[in-house]
Amino acid sequence: LAAVALHKKDPEQERKTKKQKRVMSEESGMASCATSGARATTIAVVGDCMLGRLVNHMLLRRGKAALVSGVDPDDQRYSALAAAWQAEQDADEDAARIPEGFWPDTSTGSSTSTPAGYIWDGWLPLLRAADCRIANLETSVTRHRDKWPNQAFNFRMHPANIDALTVAGIDFCSLANNHMLDFQTEGMRETMASLTRVGIRFAGCGRNLAEASAPAFIKLHGGNSSLPPIQLALFSAADHFKYWAATEDSPGIHLIDPERVTDTDLNRIAGLVRAAKEIPHTNTTAAEAARPEAAPGPSSPSAAASTVPTTTLPGRTLAVFCLHWGPNYAWQPSAAIRRLSHALVDCCGADLVIGTSAHHIQGVECHHGTPILYSCGDFIDDYRVDEEYRNDLSFLFQLHLDPVSCRFTSIGLFPNAIRALQASTGVSGEERRWLYARMRQLCGAMGTKVRAVDRSLRHLEIVL
Numbered sequence: 001l002a003a004v005a006l007h008k009k010d011p012e013q014e015r016k017t018k019k020q021k022r023v024m025s026e027e028s029g030m031a032s033c034a035t036s037g038a039r040a041t042t043i044a045v046v047g048d049c050m051l052g053r054l055v056n057h058m059l060l061r062r063g064k065a066a067l068v069s070g071v072d073p074d075d076q077r078y079s080a081l082a083a084a085w086q087a088e089q090d091a092d093e094d095a096a097r098i099p100e101g102f103w104p105d106t107s108t109g110s111s112t113s114t115p116a117g118y119i120w121d122g123w124l125p126l127l128r129a130a131d132c133r134i135a136n137l138e139t140s141v142t143r144h145r146d147k148w149p150n151q152a153f154n155f156r157m158h159p160a161n162i163d164a165l166t167v168a169g170i171d172f173c174s175l176a177n178n179h180m181l182d183f184q185t186e187g188m189r190e191t192m193a194s195l196t197r198v199g200i201r202f203a204g205c206g207r208n209l210a211e212a213s214a215p216a217f218i219k220l221h222g223g224n225s226s227l228p229p230i231q232l233a234l235f236s237a238a239d240h241f242k243y244w245a246a247t248e249d250s251p252g253i254h255l256i257d258p259e260r261v262t263d264t265d266l267n268r269i270a271g272l273v274r275a276a277k278e279i280p281h282t283n284t285t286a287a288e289a290a291r292p293e294a295a296p297g298p299s300s301p302s303a304a305a306s307t308v309p310t311t312t313l314p315g316r317t318l319a320v321f322c323l324h325w326g327p328n329y330a331w332q333p334s335a336a337i338r339r340l341s342h343a344l345v346d347c348c349g350a351d352l353v354i355g356t357s358a359h360h361i362q363g364v365e366c367h368h369g370t371p372i373l374y375s376c377g378d379f380i381d382d383y384r385v386d387e388e389y390r391n392d393l394s395f396l397f398q399l400h401l402d403p404v405s406c407r408f409t410s411i412g413l414f415p416n417a418i419r420a421l422q423a424s425t426g427v428s429g430e431e432r433r434w435l436y437a438r439m440r441q442l443c444g445a446m447g448t449k450v451r452a453v454d455r456s457l458r459h460l461e462i463v464l
Contacts, residue, residue: 002166007314030337040400040409041222041230044130046416046423047356047376047394048180051119051164052155053075054382055373058421059115059161066237085359116167118378122425123396127168130398131222134230135379136204136324137173140180142193152260154182159194166198171218174322176204176238176253177357178331185251204236204322205253210421212246213237213255215319231317234278235269239355240323258325258336266347273349275449277317315406318351321433326375328359329389331442333374337367352399352408360389363442364411364450366464370410371378373397379416392418393435395460413439413450413460432457 035174051059053391075105117124126424127133139155141162157164171193187431188205195202201216215233235257256265295411321344326337333341333355339347344350345367353372355362362375377394385392415427415435427435436457440450441463 008200014460031282035067038224038227039138039222041132041220041224041403042130043132043134043399044127045354045373045376045397045399047136048138048359048378049135049165050138050155050378050380050381050383051157051161052179054094055164055380055421056118056139056157056161056291059119059164060158076397091145114163114167116161116163119422120168123416123423124168126396126398127170130169131169131220132172132218133170134172134234134322134354135170135174136177136319136322136376137165137175137191138177138179138184138356138381138386140187140191142190144183144187144190145422146184146186148182148184151182153179155179156183156187159190162194162198165195165200170200172216172232172234173200174204174236174324174354174356175202176212176236176255176322177194178238178240178244180205181244181251188251197346200238201234203234203250203254203286204238207246207251209246211252212252213272217279220401222401222403227403228316229426230401230403230406232320233273233279233317234320235272235281235324236322236324239326245306256340257324258334258340259338259365261336261343266343269344273319276319277349279317298353307407318406319356320352320417321350322354322356324357325355326357328357329386330358330392331362331389333362333447335375341365341372341374344367345372349442357381359391360386360438361442363444363446363447364448364462365443369407369464371399371411371462371464373411378418380421381418382421383418390434390438392429394418395435395439407451408464410464411462412453413462415457429457 075375086343112325120127139157141157141159145157163315175188175191180191192202192205192450201218203214203216204212206212206214213235214340217234218232218234220232235254237254239255239257239259242255242257244252245255256269323340325340326333337355341353341355351370353370355372355374355375356374358375359378360375361377365372365374374396378391378396379396383391394416396415396416398414399408400410400412401407402409415432417424417427417431419426436450436452440458448462453459453461
């Protein structure tokens with residue numbers, strides 16, 4: 001617990017937060033496209049979601065508390081949570097030593113009255129209003145106990161807590177990162193199975209390289225019934241660890257090393273993008289994809305083609321790359337990472353690049369009209385706070401997509417603060433000013449202008 005900083009909530013800040021939630025709810029989903037007049041399709045992107053360790057224990061602990069607070073003991077869900085919590089407690093001496101009163105109170109508030117809802121605080125209205133929600137899942141979802149040896153940290157979330165993702169409507173999880181095999185290949189496989197069971201698409205790991213490098217597909221209508229849908233082909237890759245790299249005949253993650261990427265690598269990636277953009281759109285909508293029976297594991301081209309096709313719509317499939325790259329705590333992405341980002345756009349056909357791993361925000365670049373988010377920062381975790389890099393502060397990135405031109409037109413940046421095992425909209429004025437100044441500096445170095453939407457700094461905007 002020495003490595004964990006839990007921030008207590010300020011009552012006055014709580015009052016302000018409630019007001020901010022109402023305003024955000026009114027603003028969500030209201031963006032329009034200046035170029036077409038049609039309502040923009042919105043994609044909500046959050047950075048690292050580490051739902052293991054104390055977040056996992058809090059969710060399970062709350063299940064046990066609910067059981068003794070009058071919930072029917074025959075309720076299988078809470079019985080299962082209580083049993084799972086006890087099993088975790090028995091196996092983890094650190095968890096067993098956590099004192100009563102340590103856990104935050106998750107019993108108040110209409111939208112956060114469940115443990116899973118609690119961790120998202122006031123973000124639920126904005127997330128649910130989006131047409132697609134993307135996250136980097138920085139933990140395995142498994143009951144497997146055998147850790148990968150010699151790791152500094154091994155993160156896992158119990159599968160019983162999968163509603164921590166579904167309550168926010170997460171559509172896609174990027175799985176290529178440095179924690180996906182924390183509990184061996186078995187833990188990775190159970191993670192894939194757990195996500196598939198609840199209809200969450202994913203990419204970045206698999207039984208072999210073909211599966212790990214295959215994209216997931218999500219079809220977006222965006223409320224514009226008169227327009228053909230837009231399809232996202234979502235890829236995931238990481239630059240570490242090399243010993244976790246999937247091969248032609250062994251499981252692992254999709255590895256792309258910016259320092260060692262070759263023309264052969266770029267040609268391979270470009271081929272994957274071309275194949276994805278040639279796959280016909282299917283009759284599986286985003287809502288239907290949320291049903292377990294409609295959600296194959298890694299959505300390989302063969303899996304997508306096996307569903308009932310409609311027609312290929314040129315230019316209406318967008319390639320999204322989610323990359324877990326670079327060292328922790330570095331304000332600027334390396335030259336190699338920037339070269340790879342540009343190559344993904346110029347040579348491979350990427351329409352959006354989303355970066356994670358640094359544990360804090362980095363700048364946003366618009367390269368030939370394509371947005372590159374070099375690091376989205378941490379969104380939920382239990383980490384110690386670094387006072388220089390402020391890994392407890394980040395943004396929810398709301399990307400606005402013109403449904404006519406299929407081009408991204410702007411990005412809304414909504415400040416987030418991690419406190420008390422929660423991604424919170426209750427960001428103080430001082431924290432907002434720090435985020436604004438830092439983001440303006442980081443983006444300015446890349447030729448990107450950031451503006452405050454209003455004087456309250458409720459959120460920022462980048463016009464592409």
